[in-house]
Amino acid sequence: MLSCRQEVLHLTDELVRIESVVNTKGEVTIANRLYQLIRSFSYFQENPSYLIQSRTDNDEIERYNILAFVKGTKEKSNKTVILMGHTDTVGVDDYGHLKDKACFPDQLMEALSDEELPELVKSHLDSSDWHFGRGVLDMKSGVASHLYLLKYYSDHPEELAGNLVLLAECDEEDSSHGVLSALKNLKQWKAEHQFDYVALINSDFVAPRFEGDTNRYIYKGTVGKLLPSFFITGAETHAGSCFEGLDPNYIAAELTSQISYNPELCDQSLGETPMPPVSLKQTDLKPAYTIQTALSAYVYFNFFIQSWSPKDVLAKLKKQAEIAFDRALTQLRERHQTYCKLSGQPYKELPWQSRVLVYEEMQKQLIQQHGEPFIEHMKTFKEQLLLDRTLDMRMFAAKVVEEEWNWMNDKSPAIILFYSSLYSPRIELTGKNEYEQNLLLALEEAVQSVQPYYPHPIVTKNYFPYVCDMSCVALSDNKEGIKAASVNNPGWGTKHYVDYQAIQELNVPAINIGPYGHDAHNRYERMELKYSTEMVPNITNEVICRLLGMGKREAGTSLPERTIAKS
The missing domain is CATH 3.40.630.10 (Zn peptidases)
Known part of the structure; x- marks a missing residue:
């Protein structure tokens, strides 16, 4: 020894x-x-x-x-x-x-x-x-x-x-x-x-x-570690007429309840089970107090993987988001009906429908709808956003999604799923x-x-x-899995970039x-x-x-004690 x-x-x-x-x-x-x-x-x-x-x-x-x-x-x-x-x-x-x-x-x-x-x-x-x-x-x-x-x-x-x-x-x-x-x-x-x-x-x-x-x-x-993130849009309304809008914080709360601590989202592999996902941030994006509900909210989760790829996780979390959105709307309708009975107000069916998009899907829609003007605008927007050194890559990504959402033709409430940070393979x-x-x-x-x-x-x-x-x-993911982590990260290539090819070359x-x-x-x-x-x-x-082929040193044999210069 x-x-x-x-x-x-x-x-x-x-x-x-x-x-x-x-x-x-x-x-x-x-x-x-x-x-x-x-x-x-x-x-x-x-x-x-x-x-x-x-x-x-x-x-x-x-x-x-x-x-x-x-x-x-x-x-x-x-x-x-x-x-x-x-x-x-x-x-x-x-x-x-x-x-x-x-x-x-x-x-x-x-x-x-x-x-x-x-x-x-x-x-x-x-x-x-x-x-x-x-x-x-x-x-x-x-x-x-x-x-x-x-x-x-x-x-x-x-x-x-x-x-x-x-x-x-x-x-x-x-x-x-x-x-x-x-x-x-x-x-x-x-x-x-x-x-x-x-x-x-x-x-x-x-x-x-x-x-x-x-x-x-x-x-x-x-x-491996991912940071799946959700930009949630609602329909703004005065708090005194809350059923006339859809509070994105309400959707965010249901989403967190669905995903955080959920054992179904543990990626078991080789007989071992990682910790389930847990929320690391949940906030709305209102800049200051108003009596109106928020326009949007932002949630992200720590997510450990052992055998799943970033692409697999997006598919699984899209389903979880759809479940959460449906459950939130079902409960909202029930509460609206109950309130109308209590207050004596006439009941009218709420118009909201669940809607979940993966970031890559939203990008394709925006490019089809607006083409080069959208691409050039977002390029300039990101360049300007980079000047704000107070934004970490996670909030940078949220700001990008928020700006892109403004270009959507259909602005009905939705959940946008993306990655906002480094993927640690x-x-x-x-x-x-x-x-x-x-x-x-x-x-x-x-x-x-x-x-x-x-x-x-x-x-x-x-x-x-x-x-x-x-x-x-080293990398255990294939190119398709790695691509999902990059094309679904709004900050990729500007605020955030990883040379996964260099990792693959070392391997x-x-x-x-x-x-x-x-x-x-x-x-x-x-x-x-x-x-x-x-x-x-x-x-x-x-x-x-x-x-290194230096022989199997017998247990109990010692290398001479060496003193490192103290200074």
Whole structure:
């Protein structure tokens, strides 16, 4: 076993002390520090071109990836393993009055000891087995583990057959600009150095899947993530004559009730079930208060997939929207009838009919109706909308749909279904080719090798259950599925674009061996030290050894402890 606990913990704390909240200058600060640290290694002083600091592409924010590689000399081989981890974190406001200590684990733990804490949190804090702080779990300890291995093999390239690449990417917590921009660097190195990328090992955090779960999970792929969105139009009316119009918020509420938490929309695959969709935003688009009902509303949902394509999801959600619209109108008619009886007013049948369009369908109608004037208008509209830096891609998409709706000849109430954000592709690792077979075997043997030295079960599963940047290194979707994600995104090609062809060209099988803990994105974020600083580097190293043909290191043998310069 690698004797690495203290060094990985030291590196973790050094990274954590840099507040690198996504979309802030902290992302630049941590990239600079990581670059300086790796540059201090003797190997990179001798091979400076093997380390780069690369700015992200098509990004409104300045930030950088750090990439480095070591070429092994044990035997000539093009086989290359990529170690990937993100250096950004979520914010620290959830720490409240302790937020100035959030990135200083020792200070934070001392301060927390004076607070009233949940029982489990207190037991972890009182032990010497857990480490608290923003980023210790998600995922700076994972980056530290990778950095430790890079340093070891940079000191001992004679023990490395093949090559080892480190990718420390930014912007994982928002829009994946980091990994998507790094694809060009990986492609360039593949051409220049003839790297054969046989596997990618990510090190994002893992956590219990349910209360009392003692397993430590390793994932052989990842869920895909979509953001299906609904623009809902109604018929405006005065609140004093509410049955004369159709409130889009009423339709939106029924739509959310139909879709959120619905187990029918869980994409079961390979014996595993992802979380059902849930609403992440529901709002009307009235700019200010009036006594009139809204003209339109906007709802979007998180949606995990494992085997379905973006095209499949559109078809399923169109049916769900039709069900919701029909149910809302049925209930509205019943309530109208009841009100008329109560008030003594004459009953008149309401005119509304359910109407659901997928964005691509609406686009075709608009082009048929208006042709080039519509196309040119929307091009100019999007260019002007891009000048508003306050709009994220989700609200940008909503504004585009709202403007396009104004061109519709038939403006009767409707639901428009589209995507308004990045599609993070699903990845399945099933052994469908030699690379996947080798990685699955290497992982199985690595876990067997390390398990005797850890008291809790280390269990492999098929899909990482959260959004992560593994989605941007391989594709399991066909072209038709990917096309559905782009042509149904109103911001595609302007506010939003992903080069899925570049992902397809890399297409490296990926697994996640990450630190274990609780409460990521929470003020009690913490990692278990033994698993995170000992087991993670060891399992990762065992996989590397097997993939690169360096022999099956016997369990219990040690690599010499190496100290990384502290500064």
